[in-house]
Amino acid sequence: MISLCKVMYVLVLSVIHANTSVNPFRSVPVTVKTYENETVLLPCYVDETESKIRVRWYKDSTLLGDSMDAHHLLPNRVRMHTNYSLQLDSLGAEDTADYTCEVIRPEPMGSIRQTHSIEVQYSPTVRTIPEDGFVEVRKGEYVDIGCDATGTPTPIVNWRKNGETMALLEHRSRIKFRAEHRLLAGVYECIVNNGVGDPVRSSIRVLIDDAPVVSTQRSFVHTAVGLRAALAATVEFAAPPARTAWYRDGRPVRTDDRIVMMVQDNVHQLIFRTVRKSDLGNYTFRAENQLGMADLQFKLTGIPNVASFKVDPVHNKATPTSFTLLWEVDSYSTILEYNLWIRPYYGRLSTTEPDAFTTEAPANLWSKIVVPGDSRQGPIHSAVYTVRGLTPSTVYETIVTSRNRFGWSKPSAVLHFATEPGAGRQVPSTAIYTDITPILEELEPEVHNISQAQVFERVAEMTSSCERETLSVILTFTAIFLSVN
Numbered sequence: 192m193i194s195l196c197k198v199m200y201v202l203v204l205s206v207i208h209a210n211t212s213v214n215p216f217r218s219v220p221v222t223v224k225t226y227e228n229e230t231v232l233l234p235c236y237v238d239e240t241e242s243k244i245r246v247r248w249y250k251d252s253t254l255l256g257d258s259m260d261a262h263h264l265l266p267n268r269v270r271m272h273t274n275y276s277l278q279l280d281s282l283g284a285e286d287t288a289d290y291t292c293e294v295i296r297p298e299p300m301g302s303i304r305q306t307h308s309i310e311v312q313y314s315p316t317v318r319t320i321p322e323d324g325f326v327e328v329r330k331g332e333y334v335d336i337g338c339d340a341t342g343t344p345t346p347i348v349n350w351r352k353n354g355e356t357m358a359l360l361e362h363r364s365r366i367k368f369r370a371e372h373r374l375l376a377g378v379y380e381c382i383v384n385n386g387v388g389d390p391v392r393s394s395i396r397v398l399i400d401d402a403p404v405v406s407t408q409r410s411f412v413h414t415a416v417g418l419r420a421a422l423a424a425t426v427e428f429a430a431p432p433a434r435t436a437w438y439r440d441g442r443p444v445r446t447d448d449r450i451v452m453m454v455q456d457n458v459h460q461l462i463f464r465t466v467r468k469s470d471l472g473n474y475t476f477r478a479e480n481q482l483g484m485a486d487l488q489f490k491l492t493g494i495p496n497v498a499s500f501k502v503d504p505v506h507n508k509a510t511p512t513s514f515t516l517l518w519e520v521d522s523y524s525t526i527l528e529y530n531l532w533i534r535p536y537y538g539r540l541s542t543t544e545p546d547a548f549t550t551e552a553p554a555n556l557w558s559k560i561v562v563p564g565d566s567r568q569g570p571i572h573s574a575v576y577t578v579r580g581l582t583p584s585t586v587y588e589t590i591v592t593s594r595n596r597f598g599w600s601k602p603s604a605v606l607h608f609a610t611e612p613g614a615g616r617q618v619p620s621t622a623i624y625t626d627i628t629p630i631l632e633e634l635e636p637e638v639h640n641i642s643q644a645q646v647f648e649r650v651a652e653m654t655s656s657c658e659r660e661t662l663s664v665i666l667t668f669t670a671i672f673l674s675v676n
């Protein structure tokens with residue numbers, strides 16, 4: 192006995208056709224979306240006035256039953272009523288199909304067909320590939336993960352990585368990629384949805400093994416005798432976990448009450464409680480695992496930190512022939528002197544053709560100006576200096592270095608500044624220069640070579656641009672040499 196609520200009646204709609212005589216069906220094709228264990232009744236009604244007819248039902252292209260052939264037994268759970276409706280009970284996944292009713296009429300009318308569809312809907316289920324939801328590969332190997340989804344209608348699969356939606360072109364169930372970078376590691380989650388019930392989710396954790404990656408905020412650590420100082424290295428990444436050590440001149444650092452190592456989260460510190468003169472020098476932090484190692488070079492030094500120019504419209508006074516510069520430097524010891532290096536900037540006005548710009552690289556070498564230090568103890572020292580004898584309407588670049596009793600600091604970032612237009616001098620495009628305010632240019636960041644697993648402190652040489660020129664000259668000669676051959 193089928194309970195009424197479980198029967199899905201497919202109502203017969205009398206559709207008014209412009210040419211009913213051609214289409215004798217009084218039922219319309221339907222697509223029934225239903226659920227497991229439900230019952231469906233598919234109609235096959237033709238005009239009552241038709242003479243005695245014969246009806247056959249097909250599931251896809253397989254004959255299910257024939258009204259004139261009682262020997263052809265209908266499958267289990269399927270019945271054909273006297274009004275030719277087909278009833279399917281206790282629906283299951285295998286019943287999702289097209290059902291065609293064929294009405295066979297006497298000649299010359301021939302047979303006509305009408306097709307209905309049943310879709311037994313199932314909420315989605317998902318199984319991850321691999322099933323345990325965990326993948327560990329070495330860098331460079333392939334990752335192949337997926338979410339096998341079932342459900343009717345066919346579910347769509349969306350992916351998230353570490354909680355962020357992945358912009359994939361299709362709703363693919365499988366993801367394959369080369370573990371080219373450790374940042375490709377993470378939690379990959381698939382969200383499977385077909386509109387039936389709630390979406391289901393499952394996730395796969397991808398681990399990529401690689402050599403350690405280390406970094407530091409400060410590799411050049413300024414200090415003075417008697418102060419506390421700390422070298423700090425961060426292990427950004429290490430899978431499998433890394434062994435770590437501090438070295439000085441190739442030998443492990445001896446720790447005691449005064450020199451201690453500290454590890455907190457991924458930050459490894461070498462702490463000098465009270466710095467002695469003998470502590471000043473070069474240190475190396477090393478992190479190593481089966482796949483490689485990474486070194487960080489540190490320098491514990493008494494020499495001043497890198498100075499920085501201050502850009503300040505009140506102090507940076509410009510005249511046609513002078514410019515006032517302002518800078519600051521950290522040093523625990525008195526600054527004995529500064530060296531201010533200055534030269535006209537590339538793109539300056541040509542000296543040979545007064546009305547033209549030159550695009551030649553500056554031939555001028557840096558001019559050095561010695562600026563006396565101050566007598567203060569610091570740690571912050573500031574200096575103001577007015578450079579005189581400059582050319583009007585000219586852009587200059589400048590660098591400053593500082594010296595205390597431990598030695599010279601590394602050069603500052605480059606500052607660009609411009610002099611005012613000069614009276615009586617014809618300047619073709621005054622606007623170009625008068626609009627220039629001093630610009631600070633950052634030094635190149637320190638390069639941490641991951642692939643080589645070796646990190647060296649990069650020293651910005653003052654001669655670097657000269658070296659570049661030399662290099663380009665060498666390259667040009669090489670090119671000429673090659674073309675001659």
Ligand SMILES: *[C@@H]1O[C@H](CO)[C@@H](O)[C@H](O)[C@H]1NC(C)=O
Nearest residue numbers: 207208209210211212213214
């Ligand atoms: C009416 O009949 C013509 C020709 O038999 C057919 O092309 C057309 O689609 C039919 N129109 C309708 C609404 O069934």
Ligand SMILES: *[C@@H]1O[C@H](CO)[C@@H](O)[C@H](O)[C@H]1NC(C)=O
Nearest residue numbers: 226227228229281282283313
């Ligand atoms: C359908 O019937 C079977 C057997 O009685 C039962 O296990 C299953 O949970 C039913 N499905 C639904 C959707 O009610």
Ligand SMILES: *[C@@H]1O[C@H](CO)[C@@H](O)[C@H](O)[C@H]1NC(C)=O
Nearest residue numbers: 203232236272273274275276
């Ligand atoms: C066709 O027969 C079935 C079974 O008797 C019945 O449930 C259904 O309502 C009938 N359809 C029409 C339109 O009479």
Ligand SMILES: *[C@@H]1O[C@H](CO)[C@@H](O)[C@H](O)[C@H]1NC(C)=O
Nearest residue numbers: 440471472473488490648650
């Ligand atoms: C420290 O390293 C620098 C190069 O980074 C080198 O020039 C210097 O001589 C080293 N100092 C000592 C004390 O080894």
Ligand SMILES: *[C@@H]1O[C@H](CO)[C@@H](O)[C@H](O)[C@H]1NC(C)=O
Nearest residue numbers: 638639640641642643644645
């Ligand atoms: C990093 O190391 C690789 C491999 O040794 C090398 O090819 C590359 O030039 C290095 N890059 C830098 C910036 O030093």
